Amino acid sequence: MAVPRILIVGGGYVGMYTALRLQRKLHRGEARITVADYDSYMTYQPFLPEAAAGNIEARHVVVPLRRVLPSCQILSGRVTSVRLADRKAEFQPHEGPDLTIDYDYLVFAPGSVSRLLPIPGLAEHGIGFKTVEEAIHLRNHVLGKLDIAASTPVEEVRRRALTFVFVGGGYAGVEALAELEDMASDALKFFEGLRREDMRWILVEATDRILPEVGADMGRWTAQELRRRGIEVRTGTRLKSMEGGHIVLDDGDEFDAETLVWTAGVKPNPLVKAGDLPLDDRSRVKANAFLQIEGAPFAFTAGDAAAVPDLTRPGEMCPPNAQHAVRQARRLADNLLATIRGGTREPYRHKNAGSVASLGLYKGVAQIYGRELRGFPAWFMHRTYHLTRMPTVNKKTRILMDWTLGLFFPREIVSLGALQRPREEFKLAARM
Numbered sequence: 282m283a284v285p286r287i288l289i290v291g292g293g294y295v296g297m298y299t300a301l302r303l304q305r306k307l308h309r310g311e312a313r314i315t316v317a318d319y320d321s322y323m324t325y326q327p328f329l330p331e332a333a334a335g336n337i338e339a340r341h342v343v344v345p346l347r348r349v350l351p352s353c354q355i356l357s358g359r360v361t362s363v364r365l366a367d368r369k370a371e372f373q374p375h376e377g378p379d380l381t382i383d384y385d386y387l388v389f390a391p392g393s394v395s396r397l398l399p400i401p402g403l404a405e406h407g408i409g410f411k412t413v414e415e416a417i418h419l420r421n422h423v424l425g426k427l428d429i430a431a432s433t434p435v436e437e438v439r440r441r442a443l444t445f446v447f448v449g450g451g452y453a454g455v456e457a458l459a460e461l462e463d464m465a466s467d468a469l470k471f472f473e474g475l476r477r478e479d480m481r482w483i484l485v486e487a488t489d490r491i492l493p494e495v496g497a498d499m500g501r502w503t504a505q506e507l508r509r510r511g512i513e514v515r516t517g518t519r520l521k522s523m524e525g526g527h528i529v530l531d532d533g534d535e536f537d538a539e540t541l542v543w544t545a546g547v548k549p550n551p552l553v554k555a556g557d558l559p560l561d562d563r564s565r566v567k568a569n570a571f572l573q574i575e576g577a578p579f580a581f582t583a584g585d586a587a588a589v590p591d592l593t594r595p596g597e598m599c600p601p602n603a604q605h606a607v608r609q610a611r612r613l614a615d616n617l618l619a620t621i622r623g624g625t626r627e628p629y630r631h632k633n634a635g636s637v638a639s640l641g642l643y644k645g646v647a648q649i650y651g652r653e654l655r656g657f658p659a660w661f662m663h664r665t666y667h668l669t670r671m672p673t674v675n676k677k678t679r680i681l682m683d684w685t686l687g688l689f690f691p692r693e694i695v696s697l698g699a700l701q702r703p704r705e706e707f708k709l710a711a712r713m
């Protein structure tokens with residue numbers, strides 16, 4: 282009998298954790314696993330703000346799929362469609378002709394993408410905060426803007442370079458802004474002529490609260506804390522446009538800025554629509570409590586792209602976060618194994634435990650099982666919790682080393698923005 286083929290689309294939280302568990306539990310020759318991901322690594326997203334701030338080396342927040350999944354076939358490239366009817370997926374490698382992948386069992390986990398709005402200038406000037414590349418870029422970009430401001434007496438140029446706007450007050454936006462502001466404020470002592478008052482850090486949030494993940498009280502406390510640090514928290518405000526680097530807000534304020542970070546929510550990866558997957562009204566793939574795709578007992582889904590019923594809140598779906606993604610992956614792998622072996626599947630059930638967020642070195646906010654923490658204890662909790670969750674002993678150790686070195690040495694303040702233009706110098710030499 283042919284060995285069943287399992288295709289895992291997406292090697293992020295759900296994809297990688299599912300593959301790890303299957304790899305461990307499958308007997309030799311029981312099934313063949315293929316993981317297809319655009320990148321060859323899984324990104325531990327909750328550590329991206331710390332990577333952007335330089336507290337953790339960027340390479341340490343990603344996990345190489347080939348190293349942790351030696352028993353799986355890893356394909357690097359883009360899955361362009363997934364069909365349930367004939368159990369096939371189309372795959373576009375980074376180079377070479379497209380492939381059609383046949384499968385017997387499917388795990389569909391391509392996650393989410395930034396939810397953009399049709400705001401003039403946003404697509405041209407904005408950047409998201411979902412990938413390690415964006416985190417590295419922002420670190421270099423912010424430090425590069427300090428370099429620019431410190432090297433010119435022209436007030437207008439300085440003001441534009443030192444105005445940093447973040448849109449969206451969920452954990453990605455608040456943590457990214459708070460960590461980068463903390464890093465920039467810390468770096469200022471090395472930039473002669475620049476003071477904290479010269480920088481403008483602005484958080485724009487359409488609703489009347491920020492950080493809903495830690496509850497209303499802690500959200501209010503976080504807004505106060507950020508304002509105390511000189512950050513402008515503009516709740517009930519929307520970005521109207523950013524044409525030619527000119528920001529216009531709907532409260533009437535307008536100014537120039539060279540940094541616009543868009544963190545106003547996510548939507549399911551558009552791949553959900555390329556094929557015949559059943560979708561709900563928010564374009565999430567419809568799943569049952571066993572994490573099977575509706576109408577396809579051989580196909581499973583979980584994470585940000587899936588609508589998984591939350592059995593602890595009847596009628597609601599699980600929110601898109603890592604806490605659910607990791608646990609769903611575990612249940613999904615076990616249910617997939619049960620399906621292959623003719624065993625019993627079990628429903629996914631997990632009550633949200635709360636959230637932790639870092640707001641810069643030694644600063645944080647948390648709400649865990651109804652307990653509220655702020656300041657140093659919350660920050661310590663954030664680091665401890667995420668370190669225990671970080672896959673592989675190798676990465677855990679490296680991150681711990683980064684933090685330990687950070688206790689004794691100041692953060693790096695060099696902008697390596699030229700990394701994005703590595704041939705510039707060489708081309709210049711060729712013209713001379």
Ligand SMILES: Cc1cc2nc3c(=O)[nH]c(=O)nc-3n(C[C@H](O)[C@H](O)[C@H](O)COP(=O)(O)OP(=O)(O)OC[C@H]3O[C@@H](n4cnc5c(N)ncnc54)[C@H](O)[C@@H]3O)c2cc1C
Nearest residue numbers: 291293294295318319326327360391392584585602603604
């Ligand atoms: C900055 C930030 C901070 C966060 N902090 C927290 C936190 O503190 N706590 C928390 O619970 N959650 C947090 N989250 C949310 C959490 O990271 C996500 O909910 C989680 O990653 C979802 O897992 P997933 O497997 O569905 O998607 P992902 O982990 O995003 O994985 C999707 C994978 O699919 C791949 N992919 C996408 N499209 C294709 C394609 N067409 N072909 C091939 N591969 C493809 C991607 O490359 C990616 O590897 C944070 C998110 C961000 C951005």
